[in-house]
Amino acid sequence: MFTLTDRLEDEIEIEGEVYPLDLSFDVVLRFFDLMDDDIFFDTEKIDISFQMFVLADIDFDFETKYKVVQTIVETFIVDKEDSPSSDSSGGDNKKLYDLKQDAEYIYASFMQEYGIDLIDMQGELRWEKFIALLGGLRDKTKFKEIIGIRGAKLPSGKEMADERKRLRELKQIYALKKDQKTKEQELNDMFNILSGGKKDGH
Known part of the structure; x- marks a missing residue:
């Protein structure tokens, strides 16, 4: 803990x-x-x-x-x-990120949010600190933006057709490569x- x-x-x-x-x-x-x-x-x-x-x-x-x-x-x-602290799935337990597939987004987000270069921090930053910082990223960061897209529900209604199409396309772009355990x-x-x-x- x-x-x-x-x-x-x-x-x-x-x-x-x-x-x-x-x-x-x-x-x-x-x-x-x-x-x-x-x-x-x-x-x-x-x-x-x-x-x-x-x-x-x-x-x-x-x-x-x-x-x-x-x-x-x-x-x-x-x-x-x-940890659910870095999962914005709303409690449905769906895996919304992958530390390997999302490596570039995580790297960019740490630089954006904290000014931390994760490449330079190899061998120094403890795992527990890394996870705490990952969970503390704000929604404006690329990593959290992508998690939000993956976890978002498609809107219903005829008036939301364009938004539904846009979100579906984004989900395809940022989809995880496989449904992982x-x-x-x-x-x-x-x-x-x-x-x-x-x-x-x-």
């Missing part, structure tokens, strides 16, 4: 030893890309994810890596990525498979 009274956790204890974490926003985004990559088996994704998040120079068994990655995802990532659903599916004993790489 993001608060203004506690410092962001930047380390994790594994088998009695404490190791620093890298939870900068670009690392988390690369983690999401990894989860969507069909080239790797789920077991390989766990191994790579562990290396991305945990700054440790020793190797651990798979079970430990699995538990650590799951803890990191559930504690720091999933509930924040799917939430990151939480995707990650839960993976963890459920692995926890079921399918740890042979298939």
Whole structure:
């Protein structure tokens, strides 16, 4: 939970030893890309994810890596990525943005709203701060404008025919490439498979 009274956790204890974490926003985004990559088996994704998040120079068994990655995802990532604070869907739970597909709009909006260059902030801006700032973007920014278009209902009535046509065209222009499951659903599916004993790489 993001608060203004506690410092962001930047380390994790594994088998009695404490190791620093890298939870900068670009690392988390690369983690999401990894989860969507069909080239790797789920077991390989766990191994790579562990290396991305945990700054440790020793190797651990798979079970430990699995538990650590799951803890990191559930504690720091999933509930924040799917936060309704950056979703103007009106509570219908429809996915209205994609962090990868909308990268240019997000970048431009951070520059417009905060004067933050996200490229320069790679490796520095924490994921939790990134999500908080993303949710705080005003409607005038390109990102929020597009979310508004995707979530808007087509107006009814003959007198609204032109507006309905205009909005429909905008929806087609800014439509997400696919009807995606939430990151939480995707990650839960993976963890459920692995926890079921399918740890042979298939």
